[in-house]
Amino acid sequence: MLKKLGRLTKINQVNGQSDEGRDVPPGQFVTDKFPVLSYGPTPKIDLNEWRFRVFGLVDGEVTLDWKQFKDLPQTTLDAEFHCVTQWSNLHNTWGGVLFTDVLKLVQPRPEARFVMLHCYGGYTTNLPLEIVTDNDVLFARTHDGKALEPEHGAPLRFIVPKRYAWKSAKWVNGLEFMAEDRPGFWEVRGYHNDGDPWKEQRFWDSLT
Numbered sequence: 266m267l268k269k270l271g272r273l274t275k276i277n278q279v280n281g282q283s284d285e286g287r288d289v290p291p292g293q294f295v296t297d298k299f300p301v302l303s304y305g306p307t308p309k310i311d312l313n314e315w316r317f318r319v320f321g322l323v324d325g326e327v328t329l330d331w332k333q334f335k336d337l338p339q340t341t342l343d344a345e346f347h348c349v350t351q352w353s354n355l356h357n358t359w360g361g362v363l364f365t366d367v368l369k370l371v372q373p374r375p376e377a378r379f380v381m382l383h384c385y386g387g388y389t390t391n392l393p394l395e396i397v398t399d400n401d402v403l404f405a406r407t408h409d410g411k412a413l414e415p416e417h418g419a420p421l422r423f424i425v426p427k428r429y430a431w432k433s434a435k436w437v438n439g440l441e442f443m444a445e446d447r448p449g450f451w452e453v454r455g456y457h458n459d460g461d462p463w464k465e466q467r468f469w470d471s472l473t
């Protein structure tokens with residue numbers, strides 16, 4: 266698997282420093298490639314039909330079309346990307362809308378403490394509200410200055426740099442607010458609920 270990724274830099278596990286000036290989580294290799302990892306086919310999405318629904322434990326539930334989404338404040342962010350299959354791409358420029366700017370569209374109820382990301386194709390992933398309200402979490406439309414490729418999640422994907430990349434849902438179409446945590450697609454199938462790469466939380470049976 267790793268052999269397919271092209272130029273890989275073995276990381277010094279002692280100090281975790283890469284030659285690209287950013288720390289590397291334990292057990293990860295650095296690549297400048299951007300492999301595609303999808304369960305199932307890339308969904309065909311017509312921008313005219315595209316909708317993004319913010320729902321669950323919120324007042325003022327909204328559904329946005331593509332024009333409405335593009336009219337939200339746009340932010341650019343440089344972030345790392347860590348896949349649980351052990352590759353890390355340390356520098357990615359994502360353009361899109363901060364989670365906190367989407368949050369302003371609704372009023373979450375006080376009991377809402379978790380979110381579920383929903384996607385075209387049926388994929389889901391769960392996260393605590395406390396994590397996604399960090400200022401490095403966004404819904405991305407562009408990668409390194411270009412519109413996202415379909416296989417990388419076009420027209421819109423989620424980006425959570427501080428978690429393994431399965432939490433960075435592609436082809437998002439919904440954001441659900443929940444009182445209780447509920448495992449998403451990979452979390453049901455053995456991936457760790459939290460997925461913090463710095464703690465190497467890869468699977469449920471991880472020691473940490």
Ligand SMILES: Nc1nc2c(c(=O)[nH]1)N[C@H]1C(S)=C(S)[C@@H](COP(=O)(O)O)O[C@H]1N2
Pocket residue numbers: 299300301302303304305348349384385386388389416417418430431432433434435436
């Ligand atoms: N909808 C959806 N999002 C997804 C996935 C998926 O299969 N479906 N795979 C996840 C996994 S396991 C990883 S590592 C990243 C990979 O993103 P990339 O294909 O753009 O590199 O997307 C995540 N988001």
Ligand SMILES: [Mo]
Pocket residue numbers: 302348349350430431
């Ligand atoms: Mo992954």
